[in-house]
Every structure is written in C-alpha cells, then in structure tokens.
Amino acid sequence: WHACAGGMVQMPPARSRVYYFPQGHAEHANGGGGSAAAELAAAVGPRPLPALVLCCVAGVRFLADPETDEVFAKIRLVPVGPGEAGFREPEGLGGDPAEARDKLASFAKTLTQSDANNGGGFSVPRYCAETIFPKLDYRADPPVQTVLAKDVHGEVWKFRHIYRGTPRRHLLTTGWSTFVNQKKLVAGDSIVFLRTEHGELCVGIRRAKRVTCGGMERTRRTR
Amino acid sequence: WHACAGGMVQMPPARSRVYYFPQGHAEHANGGGGSAAAELAAAVGPRPLPALVLCCVAGVRFLADPETDEVFAKIRLVPVGPGEAGFREPEGLGGDPAEARDKLASFAKTLTQSDANNGGGFSVPRYCAETIFPKLDYRADPPVQTVLAKDVHGEVWKFRHIYRGTPRRHLLTTGWSTFVNQKKLVAGDSIVFLRTEHGELCVGIRRAKRVTCGGMERTRRTR
DNA sequence: TTGTCGGCCGATCGCCGACAA
DNA sequence: TTGTCGGCGATCGGCCGACAA
Numbered sequence: 001w002h003a004c005a006g007g008m009v010q011m012p013p014a015r016s017r018v019y020y021f022p023q024g025h026a027e028h029a030n031g032g033g034g035s036a037a038a039e040l041a042a043a044v045g046p047r048p049l050p051a052l053v054l055c056c057v058a059g060v061r062f063l064a065d066p067e068t069d070e071v072f073a074k075i076r077l078v079p080v081g082p083g084e085a086g087f088r089e090p091e092g093l094g095g096d097p098a099e100a101r102d103k104l105a106s107f108a109k110t111l112t113q114s115d116a117n118n119g120g121g122f123s124v125p126r127y128c129a130e131t132i133f134p135k136l137d138y139r140a141d142p143p144v145q146t147v148l149a150k151d152v153h154g155e156v157w158k159f160r161h162i163y164r165g166t167p168r169r170h171l172l173t174t175g176w177s178t179f180v181n182q183k184k185l186v187a188g189d190s191i192v193f194l195r196t197e198h199g200e201l202c203v204g205i206r207r208a209k210r211v212t213c214g215g216m217e218r219t220r221r222t223r
Numbered sequence: 224w225h226a227c228a229g230g231m232v233q234m235p236p237a238r239s240r241v242y243y244f245p246q247g248h249a250e251h252a253n254g255g256g257g258s259a260a261a262e263l264a265a266a267v268g269p270r271p272l273p274a275l276v277l278c279c280v281a282g283v284r285f286l287a288d289p290e291t292d293e294v295f296a297k298i299r300l301v302p303v304g305p306g307e308a309g310f311r312e313p314e315g316l317g318g319d320p321a322e323a324r325d326k327l328a329s330f331a332k333t334l335t336q337s338d339a340n341n342g343g344g345f346s347v348p349r350y351c352a353e354t355i356f357p358k359l360d361y362r363a364d365p366p367v368q369t370v371l372a373k374d375v376h377g378e379v380w381k382f383r384h385i386y387r388g389t390p391r392r393h394l395l396t397t398g399w400s401t402f403v404n405q406k407k408l409v410a411g412d413s414i415v416f417l418r419t420e421h422g423e424l425c426v427g428i429r430r431a432k433r434v435t436c437g438g439m440e441r442t443r444r445t446r
Numbered sequence: 447t448t449g450t451c452g453g454c455c456g457a458t459c460g461c462c463g464a465c466a467a
Numbered sequence: 468t469t470g471t472c473g474g475c476g477a478t479c480g481g482c483c484g485a486c487a488a
Contacts, residue, residue: 112470119459121462164461165463171461174461335448336450342451348447348448389485
C-alpha cells in the first residue's frame with residue numbers, strides 16, 4: 001500500500017528500465033531487515049557511481065511483514081545488455097501513481113501520547129472523520145457508529161466511533177486500545193485511514209524511526 | 224535437566240559407544256522440531272536394521288529451547304571403525320543416573336483445570352510442599368512464605384506459598400498466574416519442582432502432547 | 447487429601463466532560 | 468480544533484472458604 005510507505009516512495013512500473021546498484025543493496029542488507037531490494041531498485045536513473053547494471057523490471061510484488069506490518073516490495077530484475085533494443089524510460093513515473101492516488105481518499109496522523117497511552121481512546125481529526133469515515137447520523141445524541149477497517153493483511157478491525165464532548169469532537173473508543181496493543185504502537189508512530197474507490201475502509205500503520213536509546217521510558221498514564 | 228525430560232530418558236555418558244541410526248534421524252528431523260539427534264542417539268545397542276554406524280560419544284550438552292522450555296540434548300558422535308580397539312559398552316547406564324537422581328528430591332504434578340484456569344492458584348500436593356519447598360513456620364496464622372524457584376534458563380520465579388483453608392492445604396497464589404501465562408501452560412501440562420543438593424529450588428515444565436484437533440476450546444472459568 | 451465452585455474485594459481499564467493550548 | 472487531565476463506573480483478576488470426590 002502506497003499510503004503506508006509514504007509519499008516519498010515511488011515504485012517503477014513493470015517492464016520499465018532501471019539501474020541496479022549492487023553496492024547499496026549489499027550495505028542495506030547488512031544493516032537492517034531483509035527488505036533490501038525495494039528502495040534501491042527504485043533509485044531510477046544513472047548515477048556517477050561504478051557497477052551500475054541496467055535492468056528490466058520483470059515484476060513487482062507489494063508485501064507486508066506479517067508481524068510488524070512493515071511494508072516492502074519485491075522487485076524482479078532481469079539484466080539488459082547495453083546493445084539490446086527497446087530502451088524505454090519509465091516515463092509514467094510522475095503521472096501514473098499520483099493520478100491513481102487521488103482516486104482514493106486517505107489521511108495520516110501521528111499518534112499523540114493521549115492516543116497511544118492506554119487511556120483507551122483516539123482523537124480523530126475532523127477532516128478524517130468527515131471525508132474518510134462513513135457518514136455519522138448527527139441527529140442521534142450522541143452520534144455513534146461502528147467502524148470496520150481492514151489492515152494490510154486483510155484482517156478487519158472494529159472501532160466505536162463517537163462524536164461527543166464539549167466542544168464536540170470525533171473519537172475512537174472501544175476497539176482502539178486492542179488495536180494499539182496488538183500492533184504495538186507507541187506515541188510517534190503514524191496511523192493511516194483510507195477509503196478505496198469501492199468505499200472500503202482500510203487502516204495502516206507507519207512506525208516512527210526508533211531511537212535506540214537505553215533509558216527510553218514506556219510512558220503509561222500515571223494516576 | 225533429567226526431571227523435565229522424564230524418567231524414561233537415559234543419556235549415554237561421554238566416551239561410551241553407541242549405534243547411530245541415520246534413517247530414524249532423517250525421519251524425525253522431517254516431522255518435528257530441530258531437536259533430532261537426542262533421543263535417536265540414545266537408542267543404545269545394535270538393532271536388526273541396516274545402516275547402523277558405531278560411534279563414540281564425544282560430548283553431550285543439555286539444552287533447553289528459550290521459547291518453549293522444551294529440553295533436548297546435543298550429542299557429538301565420532302564414527303568408530305569396526306576394527307578399532309577399545310570397544311566399551313556404556314556400562315554405567317543403569318546405575319549411574321539413578322544414583323545421581325535420588326541425591327536431589329523432585330516432584331512432578333500434572334496441572335488440573337483449576338491449576339491452569341486463570342483462577343490464580345495452584346494446589347500444592349502435601350508431599351511436594353513438605354519435602355521440596357522450604358519449611359513453613361506453622362505457628363503463623365496463616366503460615367505464609369515467599370518461594371523462589373529457578374527455571375532451566377536460570378530465570379527466578381517468585382511464588383506466594385500459603386497453608387490455609389478448611390481443611391488446610393498448601394497453595395501457590397501470587398506469582399502463579401504470571402508463571403502460567405508466560406510459560407503458556409494449559410491443563411494437562413506438568414510442572415516439576417526439585418531441590419538440588421545445595422538446597423536450591425528449581426522449577427521445570429513438561430508439556431502434554433498437544434492434540435492437534437480443530438475445535439479444542441481454551442477453557443476459561445465461566446462466571 | 448485436593449479439585450472445583452461461588453462469593454467478594456480491590457485494581458485496573460477505559461469512557462467521560464472539563465479545560466486549555 | 469484537539470491534546471491532556473481528573474473523575475468514576477464497570478469489568479476482571481485473583482484470594483478466600485465451603486463443599487465433595
């Protein structure tokens with residue numbers, strides 16, 4: 001899902017030509033998780049570095065880690081000889097994904113302490129509630145509904161969406177803390193809600209870059 | 224630890240001669256976890272099967288899976304040519320381990336529903352409480368103490384041991400449910416308490432053979 | 447002797463409006 | 468508009484003796 005990966009990530013379409021940069025791949029694979037091929041292969045265009053290999057994108061598979069929900073892509077590359085015909089720039093790179101993207105409405109929010117602390121609730125920004133979520137019946141008092149959202153694995157999460165308080169605001173209550181615990185979200189992580197063209201509601205997460213500092217305290221609301 | 228593996232398991236001492244049975248090793252490794260070498264190499268003595276390899280036990284290491292606490296052993300085997308001298312039967316097999324075993328007192332109990340259900344407590348059989356656990360001060364009312372026990376990894380678990388109720392019985396209360404949850408114990412699994420010759424208290428677990436049936440319900444005390 | 451149950455008390459969870467940034 | 472807090476009600480964990488097997 002593009003919404004989870006972030007707006008900076010652009011994937012080359014199939015059958016386009018890219019340069020494979022072996023040294024970067026090796027360094028990346030050393031340092032972190034196994035999802036090395038993805039961003040590197042996306043570094044389209046020639047660079048002033050040795051050992052560039054012109055390749056043809058044979059296939060792209062969008063995947064997600066079943067445990068951490070980390071999204072990555074597997075890109076099959078087939079080397080192309082310099083003399084071979086049919087050199088084609090990945091021309092659609094600027095237009096295609098952007099065009100596809102505004103067919104679906106999406107909204108991202110970075111979790112606050114209050115969202116992540118086990119107080120149990122999530123403050124829904126008005127824009128998100130009004131454009132992404134199903135319409136609320138504002139005649140009810142208070143207006144409440146159950147919201148269902150699918151994650152990257154197709155698993156459905158159930159949230160109680162209520163519009164209450166003075167002044168009025170949108171909140172997710174029941175179901176939210178379960179989601180936070182299962183996904184192991186902390187303040188600083190981001191959550192993405194999006195509605196597909198079929199009107200289906202989806203939810204994704206993007207984790208903050210973890211500060212690998214020792215004395216990091218897991219803030220739990222003190223009473 | 225022998226107490227966890229059960230009384231049926233006997234390990235060959237170092238430098239003894241055993242027969243390695245390659246086919247069984249291969250079948251076992253296919254079916255289950257990685258702890259293949261252990262029991263197979265323990266099948267001491269010639270069998271009416273082809274492809275037996277006479278080996279010398281070069282070393283035995285007693286290990287435990289850090290996640291499941293499953294105990295197993297790694298046995299280094301060195302093949303011995305049929306003509307080589309010094310053929311020595313593992314003569315000490317009957318006497319040695321048995322003798323070593325009654326130096327330390329141990330007690331095993333299969334967990335009942337009440338022990339495993341999150342009611343929070345564990346019924347300690349009188350024999351276990353009186354011979355394995357530290358002595359209680361029966362003058363107190365009720366007699367209580369804190370019991371510390373090490374598991375196979377050296378991790379220390381803390382239990383509240385109390386002698387109460389009418390009629391009186393020994394119970395583990397505080398600390399027990401944490402232990403059950405962390406070790407993922409269910410009714411039917413067994414727990415082993417033992418006291419080493421240094422008076423140190425240890426705790427081990429032996430899981431029941433899981434029935435891989437679909438509709439197995441996780442019984443939780445209904446209210 | 448010890449397995450299971452109902453009772454019950456206290457801790458925690460999580461929903462709420464009141465503020466204020 | 469929305470982040471954080473104190474309050475407080477409902478739920479649940481877990482300790483207890485009463486039985487009975």
